[in-house]
Amino acid sequence: MNDRNILVTGGLGILGAALVKKLSKKKLYNIFILDRSKNINKINVLNLNKINRVKIIKGNFNDYKTVFRIIKNKNIGVIFHLGAITQVIDAYKSPMETFNSNIIGTINILESIRNLKRNISLIFSSSDKAYGSLVGDAYIENHQLKGNYPYDVSKSTSDLIVQSYVKTYNLKAGIIRSGNIYGPGDLNMDRLVPHVIISSLQNKRSILRSNGKLIRDYIYVDDVAEAYFMLMKKMIRTKEKLRIYNVGSKENLTVINFVKLITKMINGKNIAPIIKNNSKIEIYRQKLNYMKIKKDLNWLPKSRLKESLNKTINWYRENINYFNGKLG
DSSP, X not given: OEEEEEEEETTTSHHHHHHHHHHHHTTOOEEEEEESOOOHHHHHHTTGGGXXXXXXXXXOTTSHHHHHHHHHHTTEEEEEEOOSOOXXXXXXXXXXXXXXXXXXXXXXXXXXXXXXXXXXXXEEEOOGGGXXXXXXXXXXXXXXXXXXXXXXXXXXXXXXXXXXXXXXXXXXXXXXXXXXXXXXXOOOTTSHHHHXXXXXXXXXXXXXXXXXXOEEEEEEHHHHHHHHHHHHHHHHHOOOOEEEEEEOXXXXXXXXXXXXXXXXXXXXXXXXXXXXXXXXXXXXXXXXXXXXXXXXXXXXXXXXXXXXXHHHHHHHHHTHHHHTTTTO
């Protein structure tokens, strides 16, 4: 087991790519990304092909043997489990696939660590949606996990399963529950920010799956990656087996106000989106209290909303050829 050998699932996602780049700058770590396919265009647009000490392994964390073999053969000391089906609508349409990926996939990683009997630090990506409906002003870490809808339940369940393995089998894990992440490198056009930015750049109206009144924490990806990195360093140093943190922001906005801000920054005016309201399968209001991670790890969201959105918009503008034609 080597703390410098790191496995990242979901390493081609927005958070995974940002975290891999952050880790690679330290020039201390050997980073292995587990992904279902070696999509060259995706790897190129994320600039992961230019990073030394990063290797992309084709495979699926839904397959236990694959996960076990990689952790064993690569002498992995730290695992960032970020991979999951992340879209509420996708989970609604395909609950079995969601539960298999988000729950069984997590169990495969935990079982691999348990059976290898190694002191591996697992950092698990949970979600604010694991809490379910908000009671009070903001979620705190000891708030009951009680998701209702398929995606939310998959996160509540996998979060609790990680805690169960720590308490039952003496594994070592950190859990982060973050708000809605935005920033450069999000290639999922079903997610709000890339969809709205690309639509605006292509002079098209965006389509909202909600009525626009849902309230969320919006947090820049580099701030989240910093939280994961800081938690990893703490988990390696400490004897404590379980740490759970909320990672939120000061930007708690309605969807429609967030979309208005993006379209005005790009086009100088608000371009009204098309509303396709599926809000019945989403939590109305979410807000995270992040005082615990501030106190324990001295983490704070440092990014400013307009500056971060400007960086994000510029990234999509520079890489618009990758997205052309993807809106139909």
